[in-house]
Amino acid sequence: GVYATQFDVAYILEDNSQVSARLTGILDDLGLSYDIVRDNEISTTDFSEYTMILAVEDVSHKNLIPFDEVNGIFLDKRIAEEAWDRSNGGGLHTNKRTMRVQNISSFVLAGTTINPDGEINIYQPILGSEVQYLNPPYISGMRAVATSTVNNRPTLSYLERTINEKVVRHLFFGAPNSALWHANSDIIFENALAWALADFDQD
Numbered sequence: 001g002v003y004a005t006q007f008d009v010a011y012i013l014e015d016n017s018q019v020s021a022r023l024t025g026i027l028d029d030l031g032l033s034y035d036i037v038r039d040n041e042i043s044t045t046d047f048s049e050y051t052m053i054l055a056v057e058d059v060s061h062k063n064l065i066p067f068d069e070v071n072g073i074f075l076d077k078r079i080a081e082e083a084w085d086r087s088n089g090g091g092l093h094t095n096k097r098t099m100r101v102q103n104i105s106s107f108v109l110a111g112t113t114i115n116p117d118g119e120i121n122i123y124q125p126i127l128g129s130e131v132q133y134l135n136p137p138y139i140s141g142m143r144a145v146a147t148s149t150v151n152n153r154p155t156l157s158y159l160e161r162t163i164n165e166k167v168v169r170h171l172f173f174g175a176p177n178s179a180l181w182h183a184n185s186d187i188i189f190e191n192a193l194a195w196a197l198a199d200f201d202q203d
Helices: 021-029 039-044 077-083 183-197
Strands: 007-013 034-038 050-055 071-074 091-096 098-101 119-121 129-133 143-147 154-163 166-173
Touching (some): 021 183, 034 050, 071 077, 129 154
């Protein structure tokens, strides 16, 4: 298909949050165009101008994002719940460095290094940071790639579905603190971007 989009990525943030130099650095390295969309701008944004959205944190106007019409990567469980029509809360663990891999051959993990114990480093050592997970019941068709090391709930998962004859792709990566990402997380993000931006239109 031919897209009439202005930008590859709509990078959605709260009104006063800092843009992540790590995330924009990866977008720049991949040659992707992006536009910062603040929470207070969501209601007046034409999301058809973007190939995908990158929602890095919860925003109060998330109900106005047309998730059924645009691909997305979500670093916040509340965004994933909104996109997937769940209201089951999810949760988070603090000071976690790893996730437990459930599908070692997933495209999302291509090029990453998985530890011998089946866990993958998501944050840099020593400190670790916040890992978010989703609670059941999960939306039909969701694929869990990695889960919490504490309760085995999905921390990295994706869904591809056809809505109004259009393939819509959403990926949840519950590692919101990109400043402390391990190199594996950069690779996961790059793989997710490639998937969300790919044009596999079969018409």
